[in-house]
Amino acid sequence: QLARYERNRTSPLAAGNATYIPSQIDPDGRRMYRFLTGMLALRQDIGSQLSYRVTYQGMTTSRPPIDGPAGPGQFEPRAISRSQFDGQTQTVQAKADYRAPYNLVTLGYEFEHEKYFSFDNGNRSNGTDLRQQSHAIYGQDQISLASRRLQINLSGRVQTFDLTVPRF
Numbered sequence: 001q002l003a004r005y006e007r008n009r010t011s012p013l014a015a016g017n018a019t020y021i022p023s024q025i026d027p028d029g030r031r032m033y034r035f036l037t038g039m040l041a042l043r044q045d046i047g048s049q050l051s052y053r054v055t056y057q058g059m060t061t062s063r064p065p066i067d068g069p070a071g072p073g074q075f076e077p078r079a080i081s082r083s084q085f086d087g088q089t090q091t092v093q094a095k096a097d098y099r100a101p102y103n104l105v106t107l108g109y110e111f112e113h114e115k116y117f118s119f120d121n122g123n124r125s126n127g128t129d130l131r132q133q134s135h136a137i138y139g140q141d142q143i144s145l146a147s148r149r150l151q152i153n154l155s156g157r158v159q160t161f162d163l164t165v166p167r168f
Contacts, residue, residue: 007072028068028080036060052096061087084127085118104142110159111135129167135160 037059045051063085069076095108112134119127136159143152 024072026067026071026076028066028070030066032064032066034060034062049099050096052094054095055091055093057089057091057093059087059089061085081121083118083120085116087114087116089114102144104140104144106138106140106142108138109136110138127168131164133162 138157140155
């Protein structure tokens with residue numbers, strides 16, 4: 001039945017008592033995905049008590065599905081339809097650790113930038129553009145007592161978000 005349906009020989013599809021029907025073949029429908037991610041890190045120990053680390057992490061995704069009228073069924077577009085869905089996230093973090101006899105103190109800063117862009121049918125003016133940034137500062141003090149058998153952890157984080165006005 002599915003093979004006949006894909007050749008437009010039967011309509012509507014008579015599934016009978018089937019519990020699973022695979023996706024139909026769509027000769028002009030394509031989904032291509034691209035994904036790129038990476039990280040850079042720099043760490044340095046300054047003596048036995050102080051160290052710092054700076055990292056960058058980035059990720060980019062792109063998904064440009066294409067569909068056309070050659071597929072079977074009643075929901076195919078009348079002309080070739082192209083869409084674009086792109087996203088990107090970038091994060092920079094700086095962190096310092098100070099080790100005292102009974103404490104481990106950590107202080108840090110984080111910046112994150114995210115954006116998403118999509119459009120349909122090659123018309124970039126028919127799109128959605130979303131962007132967001134965030135800043136965070138954080139700290140922690142890990143206190144070790146009773147021959148390091150008791151640990152008390154005090155920590156906090158403050159983060160702000162800035163969402164730009166979405167463009168449609």
